[in-house]
Amino acid sequence: MSATKEQKLEQMDMKRDMYQMIINGLREDSASGETYATYNPATGEPVAKVAKGTKEDAERAVEAARNAFDHGKWPRYPVGKRARILNKIASIMRARFNELVELEILDTGKSLAAAQGQVNQAIEDFEFYAGAIVGHRGSVNNIPGAFHNYTEKEPVGVCAQIIPWNYPIMMAAWKIAPAIAAGCTVVVKPASLTPLTAIVLGEICVEAGVPEGVVNIVTGSGSEVGNYLVEHPKVDKVAFTGSTPVGKDIMEKASHTLKRVTLELGGKSPNIVFDDADVDAAVDGSLFGIFYNTGQSCEARSRLYVHEDIYDEFMEKFVEKTKKLKLGNPFDKGTHLGAIISRSQLETIHGYVESAREDGATIVTGGKEAKVDGYEKGFWYEPTIITDVNHDMKAVREEIFGPVVVVMKFSDEKEVVQLANDSDYGLGSAIWTKDHARATRVAKQIQAGIVMVNCPFSAFPGTPFGGYKQSGFGRELCVETLDLYTETKSVLSYFGSKPINMFGI
Numbered sequence: 354m355s356a357t358k359e360q361k362l363e364q365m366d367m368k369r370d371m372y373q374m375i376i377n378g379l380r381e382d383s384a385s386g387e388t389y390a391t392y393n394p395a396t397g398e399p400v401a402k403v404a405k406g407t408k409e410d411a412e413r414a415v416e417a418a419r420n421a422f423d424h425g426k427w428p429r430y431p432v433g434k435r436a437r438i439l440n441k442i443a444s445i446m447r448a449r450f451n452e453l454v455e456l457e458i459l460d461t462g463k464s465l466a467a468a469q470g471q472v473n474q475a476i477e478d479f480e481f482y483a484g485a486i487v488g489h490r491g492s493v494n495n496i497p498g499a500f501h502n503y504t505e506k507e508p509v510g511v512c513a514q515i516i517p518w519n520y521p522i523m524m525a526a527w528k529i530a531p532a533i534a535a536g537c538t539v540v541v542k543p544a545s546l547t548p549l550t551a552i553v554l555g556e557i558c559v560e561a562g563v564p565e566g567v568v569n570i571v572t573g574s575g576s577e578v579g580n581y582l583v584e585h586p587k588v589d590k591v592a593f594t595g596s597t598p599v600g601k602d603i604m605e606k607a608s609h610t611l612k613r614v615t616l617e618l619g620g621k622s623p624n625i626v627f628d629d630a631d632v633d634a635a636v637d638g639s640l641f642g643i644f645y646n647t648g649q650s651c652e653a654r655s656r657l658y659v660h661e662d663i664y665d666e667f668m669e670k671f672v673e674k675t676k677k678l679k680l681g682n683p684f685d686k687g688t689h690l691g692a693i694i695s696r697s698q699l700e701t702i703h704g705y706v707e708s709a710r711e712d713g714a715t716i717v718t719g720g721k722e723a724k725v726d727g728y729e730k731g732f733w734y735e736p737t738i739i740t741d742v743n744h745d746m747k748a749v750r751e752e753i754f755g756p757v758v759v760v761m762k763f764s765d766e767k768e769v770v771q772l773a774n775d776s777d778y779g780l781g782s783a784i785w786t787k788d789h790a791r792a793t794r795v796a797k798q799i800q801a802g803i804v805m806v807n808c809p810f811s812a813f814p815g816t817p818f819g820g821y822k823q824s825g826f827g828r829e830l831c832v833e834t835l836d837l838y839t840e841t842k843s844v845l846s847y848f849g850s851k852p853i854n855m856f857g858i
């Protein structure tokens with residue numbers, strides 16, 4: 354059943370029993386009338402019902418986005434007006450910060466600190482692109498004679514944006530903010546496990562004055578809704594964040610209509626601790642590097658290389674602090690690690706740990722499902738450290754996407770650079786050293802989109818985020834992203850007094 358026009362203006366509680374999609378500025382049920390339940394991974398309890406979108410809903414959303422792009426006001430607004438509306442979105446999010454945080458925690462089971470940081474960054478993304486788009490312009494080019502050439506940046510068009518479950522609101526903001534800043538219209542497909550904050554963000558966009566059809570949020574499965582969007586001839590670009598296998602499939606299918614594609618995929622990021630590092634800082638940074646967001650981060654530093662001269666000291670402190678990490682009520686300020694997103698992800702994580710065990714590795718701490726008082730029906734895994742591994746092992750080569758780190762000893766710089774680069778992935782990397790020359794030298798040699806030097810985290814709005822190799826291509830979170838949501842049009846004019854007769858006849 355279609356929503357009424359009045360619903361467009363109505364602000365609802367963020368926490369509610371039922372979440373509809375956002376299509377053409379309205380809350381909409383699925384064409385099939387079907388819903389599904391989302392669960393709180395910390396408790397295993399249902400959170401709410403969500404419209405179960407279908408191809409028909411994806412079609413309606415693409416039509417709305419196409420119409421808004423081809424005939425609507427948004428791409429034609431002066432850039433300052435779009436910027437003002439992006440800032441309005443940010444200010445509504447800020448005013449409803451606590452509600453957004455609560456909803457994100459219920460939907461993902463992540464800790465309060467993680468959710469707060471991610472909602473805050475989502476807000477800052479809109480503010481960042483409100484500013485960045487104003488300075489994103491074409492050029493006037495030096496050409497000879499009576500010619501004049503300038504370029505204009507024009508929005509790419511209708512963008513399908515498919516996002517994962519690990520950072521639901523942040524990923525939605527990373528996608529929506531630059532696209533609409535550039536004048537595109539979007540159809541966002543959130544992960545089925547965590548659609549709630551993306552839906553609410555779509556509502557906030559409408560409330561802030563984004564015209565109907567510009568931001569559409571369609572829930573439903575990746576295999577049906579996601580795939581339909583990727584293959585749709587009226588979609589101009591696909592921006593995807595998710596696993597490498599799905600990214601490859603999307604790239605292949607999007608090629609049939611030669612869509613623009615950006616892919617932010619998986620990772621297996623190296624974390625190198627040199628013998629001259631500040632050991633305490635490296636321990637704290639490595640702890641955060643792997644266990645933040647319960648290890649469910651694409652740029653999790655999951656391969657830890659420690660120089661042999663400081664290995665024992667480092668490991669003693671690293672293991673001790675890992676054992677102190679607190680799992681528990683995600684809303685409690687003192688909780689460090691939240692839940693794992695689902696039972697199936699928990700089993701995947703444990704499968705990797707078991708494979709390491711079978712390959713002869715040592716599980717130094719963790720290595721099993723965690724029992725958390727009061728949360729017996731939730732999905733929890735112990736922070737896990739694995740040693741005695743080598744680069745042939747599955748747990749060292751493949752992305753685990755959980756709170757599991759493999760640790761290796763190294764003896765020299767050349768060797769560790771080689772080990773760090775011995776991966777199909779190339780997203781994040783970290784270096785711990787007091788030697789500036791070494792940091793610069795190693796940073797240059799690492800095959801990854803991001804290098805963190807003595808720094809526990811990877812990005813702020815403004816810093817490029819994206820991968821080398823099978824971690825994908827394209828950069829998000831930065832000014833360069835705007836290039837990926839725009840085409841460059843070159844206008845060449847002739848101002849000579851004599852007409853040009855190129856054929857001379």
Ligand code: TAP
Nearest residue numbers: 517518543544545574575579580595596599617618619651
């Ligand atoms: P995926 O299974 O790849 O799912 C990501 C999104 O794609 C979901 O919305 C999913 O829908 C949809 N999808 C699944 N199959 C599809 C298909 N055939 N066509 C179109 N869409 C499809 O990943 P995930 O398990 O949610 O997330 C974990 C992965 O994302 C990890 O590998 C992680 O490294 C990566 N990740 C990367 C980054 C960056 S920035 N590089 C950031 C976060 C996560 P359903 O939910 O309905 O299946």
